[in-house]
Each structure stands twice: as C-alpha cells, then as structure tokens.
Amino acid sequence: MTGVLALIGRGTLGLFRYATGLYQLSRDAGYWTFVAPFKGRSPKWKSALHQMVLVGVNSIPIVGLISLFIGIILALQGAYAMRNFGASPYYVALLVGVSMTREIGPLMTAIVVAGRSGSSFAAELGTMKVSEEIDALEAMGLNSVRYLVVPKYLALLVMMPCLTILSDVAGILGGGLFQIVQLDQSLSMFLISTRDALEMRDIWTGLVKSLVFGLIITKVGCYEGFSVRGGAEGVGKATTSSVVVSIFLVIFADVIFTAFFYYTT
Amino acid sequence: MAHDYQGPMIRVEDLVTYYGDRRILNHVSLEMQAGETMVILGGSGTGKSTLLRHIILLERPSSGHIYIKGHDICHMPEERFNLLRPKIGMLFQSAALFNSMTIEENVALPLRELTQLEDSTIRIMTRIKLDLVGLSGFEAYMPSQLSGGMRKRAGLARALAMDPEILLFDEPSAGLDPITAAGIDTLILKLKLAFRMTIVVVTHELASAYMIADRLTVMDRGEIIAVGTPEEIRNSPHPRVVQFLNRVPEGEPEDAQAYLRSLTQSSS
Numbered sequence: 111m112t113g114v115l116a117l118i119g120r121g122t123l124g125l126f127r128y129a130t131g132l133y134q135l136s137r138d139a140g141y142w143t144f145v146a147p148f149k150g151r152s153p154k155w156k157s158a159l160h161q162m163v164l165v166g167v168n169s170i171p172i173v174g175l176i177s178l179f180i181g182i183i184l185a186l187q188g189a190y191a192m193r194n195f196g197a198s199p200y201y202v203a204l205l206v207g208v209s210m211t212r213e214i215g216p217l218m219t220a221i222v223v224a225g226r227s228g229s230s231f232a233a234e235l236g237t238m239k240v241s242e243e244i245d246a247l248e249a250m251g252l253n254s255v256r257y258l259v260v261p262k263y264l265a266l267l268v269m270m271p272c273l274t275i276l277s278d279v280a281g282i283l284g285g286g287l288f289q290i291v292q293l294d295q296s297l298s299m300f301l302i303s304t305r306d307a308l309e310m311r312d313i314w315t316g317l318v319k320s321l322v323f324g325l326i327i328t329k330v331g332c333y334e335g336f337s338v339r340g341g342a343e344g345v346g347k348a349t350t351s352s353v354v355v356s357i358f359l360v361i362f363a364d365v366i367f368t369a370f371f372y373y374t375t
Numbered sequence: 376m377a378h379d380y381q382g383p384m385i386r387v388e389d390l391v392t393y394y395g396d397r398r399i400l401n402h403v404s405l406e407m408q409a410g411e412t413m414v415i416l417g418g419s420g421t422g423k424s425t426l427l428r429h430i431i432l433l434e435r436p437s438s439g440h441i442y443i444k445g446h447d448i449c450h451m452p453e454e455r456f457n458l459l460r461p462k463i464g465m466l467f468q469s470a471a472l473f474n475s476m477t478i479e480e481n482v483a484l485p486l487r488e489l490t491q492l493e494d495s496t497i498r499i500m501t502r503i504k505l506d507l508v509g510l511s512g513f514e515a516y517m518p519s520q521l522s523g524g525m526r527k528r529a530g531l532a533r534a535l536a537m538d539p540e541i542l543l544f545d546e547p548s549a550g551l552d553p554i555t556a557a558g559i560d561t562l563i564l565k566l567k568l569a570f571r572m573t574i575v576v577v578t579h580e581l582a583s584a585y586m587i588a589d590r591l592t593v594m595d596r597g598e599i600i601a602v603g604t605p606e607e608i609r610n611s612p613h614p615r616v617v618q619f620l621n622r623v624p625e626g627e628p629e630d631a632q633a634y635l636r637s638l639t640q641s642s643s
Contacts, residue, residue, distance in 0.1 A: 238473075246471035246533075249431050250485045251460035 128333075135255070135333050136325070139263050142256040151256070158261040165227040165262075166269030170276060173222050177277040180214055181206055181284020189292070199293050203300060204307035206285030211312040212371075215277040217364060219270065220323035224356040228331035231262055232352035235335025236345035244336070259332045263325070270324035271317045278316065315371050322367070323360045330356040380444050384409040384541060384573040385430060390439035392425060399425050400436070401597040409540075412567050412574040414584040416608075417594035418619065423577045424468075426594070427543050430575065431463050432456055443541070461489055464534030465543040470526040472518040478505070478529050479514035485536045504532040508562060524555035531562065542566065544576040548583050556583060563587050581620065593619060 143153060188205040235258060238244050247254050286300040334352040338344040383406040392400040399422045407413045417423045428434045429441060432448055440447050443463070448456055472481050483501045486492055492500070505511050508528040518526055527547065534542060547563065548556035560583050567574055567587070578584055584591060584605075591608045593601040595615045601608055608616065617623075 241474070242467040242469050242471035243473055245428075245433055246465070246467055246473075246530075248433060249460070249463075249465045249467075250489070250537075251457040252485075252488055 131337065132329055132333050135259070135336070136329050138255040139259045139329070139332075142253065142260045143263050146256070153260045153264060154257060157257075158264040161261045161265035162269055164230075165223060165265050166272060169222060169226055169269075169273060172226070173219055173273050173277050174280045176222060177210070177215065177218055177280035178284040178287075180218060181210060181281035181286075182288055183284075184209055184214070184281070185285040185288035189288070199289055199295055199300070200303045200307065202285065202289060202293075203303040207282055207304045207308045208312055210281035210285075211278045211308060211316045213316070213364075213368065215281055216270075216274045216316045216320040216323060217360070218281075219273045219277045219320060220327065220360045221357060223266070223270065223273065223324070224327045224331075224353055224360065227262075227266070228327040228356045229349045229353050231328065231331030232334040232338075232348045233345055235332055236338035236348045239336060239338045240341055240345060254336075259328070262328050262332060266324035266328045267321060270320040274316055274320040278313070311375075315367075319364065319367050322363055326359045326363060327356045330359060382445055383407060383442075384411070384444060385575070386440075386442040387426070387430075388440040388442070390426070390429065390436045390441065392422075392429070392434065392436045399597050400429075400439075403439070403594075403597070403599055405592060405599060405602065407573055407575060409573055410571040412563070412576070412587055412589045413592060414576045414578060414588035414590075415592045415594060416579060416581070416584055416619065418579060421594045422597040423594045424545055427465075427545055427575065427577050430541075430543060431460070431465050461485070461537040462539050463541045463543065464537065464539035466527065466530050466534050466545065466547060468545045468549055470518075470523075470530035472526055472530055472533070474518050476518075477514065478510065478516050478518065478521070478532075481518070481529060482533045482536055485533065489537065500536070501532075504535050505529070507535065507566075508532045522555075524551050524558065527551070527559055528562070531559075535566075539572065541573045541575070544574070544578075546578055547576060548578060548580050556580065560586050595619075 142151075147153060184206045185202055188202050192201055192205075235244070238258070244254050244258070247257060282304055286297060286304070289295045289300050290297060331352045334348040334355070338348045385405075385407040387403055387405040390400050390403040391398070401422075403422075403426060405413075405426075415423045415426065425434060429436055429449075430443070436449055439449070441449050443459060446459065448459065451459075472478070473484070476484070479498075479501055482504055483497050486497045486500060490497075502511065502514070505514065508531050510525060510528050510532060513521065513525070513529070518529065521529065544563065547559045551559065563574060563576065564587055566572060574587075576584070576587060588605055590602065590604055592599055593608065593611075593613075593616050601611050601613050601616045603611070609620065611617070
C-alpha cells in the first residue's frame, strides 16, 4: 500500500518538477524575447533567421504533401459519410475547409514540426550540454537561453502560422482534387463554395492555435535538451521524450482550445 | 572593484554542497594567492571538479562562501557576477568548443559579444591568442577537424580571449597522450611566467601536478585532506595522501557486518 502511495507521490513530484522547469524556461525565454530587446539587448537575428530556414522553409515539402493527402482523405471520408443524406458538393467543401483551417491544418503542422524540429532542438541542446558547450557559454557570461532558445522561439513563432496557412491551402486543394475528379466540378466552382463555407474566424482560430503549438514545441524540445544527463544515451532519451511530450501537450492544448472556441461561438 | 586589493585572489570558506542527499563538498576551505598556481589533486568523484565549477558559479553551494578578490560571489546576483566573469577563464575537460563555429569564431566569440571592439581589432586579438597556444594557421578549421590536444589548445585560447586574471583548468591532460599532455603542461607554465595569472588546475596526474604547481591541495571524499608545497605533500604522513601518491588500490571493506548489511538492504 505504502509502495503504491510512494509511487503516486514520486510521480506527482516528477510532474511538478517538469512543469516548474518548463515554466522557468518559458519565463526566461519570454524575458529575453520580449523584454530584453527594450533594454538594448536584442535577440540574435542572424541565428533566428538560420533557425527559420531550418524549421520553416525546409518543412515546406513535407507539410504541403501531408496536408494535401489529408485533404483528399477528408473529402473521401466526408463524401462517404454524407452519401446517404444526399449531400451536395458544397458540404464536402465545407467539411474539408472548416476542418483543415480550424483543426487539422495547425495540428498536422504541429505534429510534423514536433517530429522534425522539436526533436532536433532536444538533440542539439543535449549534445551541447554533454560536451560542456552550454557550461562554456555560461562561464563566459553569455546567457544560454538568449543565445540558444530565443532564436528557436522566434523561428517557430514566425514559421508556425506560415506553415499552417500552407497546410490549410494544401489540404483544401486536396479536397478540391477529389471534387474535380469525382464530382466533375470545376476548380472555380469548388473555390467559390469553399469561400462561401469558410469564415474569417475559422482561419484565425487555427492560427492562434498554431502559435501556442509552436511555443509548446520549442519549450519542450529545449527543456528536454537542457535537462540531458549522462552522455549519448541521455541525448537519445531526451530526443524521444521531446517528441512524445510535445505531441501530447499539443493535443491536450488543442482539446482546450477547441472546446473554448466551440462554447464561445 | 578595488585595484589595490591585497588579500587572497580566491578564498573558499566552509563550502558545503549536496546533490540530492549526497554530500559532494564537505566544509571545504581554501585560499589562493594572486599569481599562484594551485593544483587540486584527487581521485575521481572526490569533488574537485565540483569545487572548480563553484568558483565560476556554474554551481551554487548549499552553504558557505567563495570570495574572488574579496567579493562574495555566492550571494551576488547573476548580473553582477557577469561583470566579474570575464576576469575568469576556464578550460573545460572536453575543451567545450562550439562545434558549429570555426576555431577563429570560437576564440572571437567572447570578444564579439562582451566588448565593443572593431572587427579588425578582434581579428588581431584572436590571432595573437591562437599564436600564443601554437595554433596559428588553424583559424578556419572546424573543431571536429582538430586532434584532442589541439582542441584543448583552442579552448585555452578562447579562455584567454578576455585576458583573465584567473585561469581554471579542469583535467587539462585527460584523454591526451603523455607527449601532448606534457605540451599542455609546458603551455600552462609559459602562461604562468608570462602573465602572472592565478591558475587553478584540477587533475589526477601526479607528474603534471608536480611540474606546474606552486602549491598542491589533495581532496578525498569531498574534503581537503592536505594543502602544501609539492615537497610538503610528498612528505605528508596522511594515509590517504600516501595511498594516492603511491597509487595503492582501495582495500577490501574492513567492516564485514556493515558490508553484509549494505548487500541485503533494499536500495530505496
């Protein structure tokens, strides 16, 4: 019995420590991103730009392709489910458009970015930790959060919405592809029905989500990297858990957001 | 900062540090004078590297004080210590060069970030430091293209970039062949004679310790067990010091009962 209680206690404490760590890291990163520039200590723009290329530009093909496929899948499933109701092509456009912009676009982008960039943040910082590079930076009086985390924060804050828009467009085009091939609709017809189906609100709620997902991915990736102990094995573990934890937290945040947007409509 | 400060360069006072429940440093007190080379000797896990990391505030103690030129750094806000940091250079065990930068960029980094110097001046200063450690001509190399000894030299050039008054070495000869290790020792001696820096070296290499040290400190299980000149340490009657100097392996546990108990007790 005490064993079970001890286990629960230890688990809770571990969770608490993790949450505190994440909080401290985001507080520091927030300070160095938003407050320090007004005190004349600007972020490292050059390395932020470099990160933007790594996490943003280089993800374009994979995010685009996955979203296109998801769009096709949504259209197929939607047409199948609504067949018995005699649904018109308008409803397929509505289904694909709304689910892509509100939900699947930001979510798919977050999952791809967590797998590509979150893991590489953890691996990069973890390796630097193991090889004492982070200590060396601190020993010189250079703040490791400012030099290593803030560029990644900025990169994701800029790139997540961009990639999400790309994902929205690719997904909607995928849905359109199905309509054109299957329902003999013209492209312009499809685009008009999508435009009628969508509201501005659908798009911006998706973009708000993507910003939050970006913060989660950077935070978790960098935190896992900083907390690496014990050599190459530790780096591997941190990389894995950065992906698992950030995808979990992204989906958890998504539930809260979706519920919030649902009940406030 | 007082320029006519006369006291010890580094004074460690009653330092105690815990990692979790484990006590790493046990009431450590030590003084190092300006211009002195102090070698801290001890086996693995005796807390000597931890002590070094405290001096540059990479760790904070559970209790106790460290004074650098009379300033208590353990109870100083980070921002104020950052003003002191350029006066302390550290060569890490693995050299800790930034792998994504060339050797020149590595050495120039503190100058670029912490000073307002012109690029051309930084370039010249970087060349001088690299020349000092015998690495001129390797400016454009990446750290991965250099041998272990050369990486250490480059790390040393970076530690020297801000012209520190205190230089810390964490196991400078670890992982190096005897000839390269002797080269690093010679370099330390050269720096000591040329710049009169306060140098603290953590090592377990006896030959190297005798060669460079003005004074030696021997640590064991988080405590300082002997401090003195190389001659005094060699003649020390302390059994652990004698054991360390004569390379006697650890004996069997004396208390059979305690040993049995430690085996049967669960680890929690």
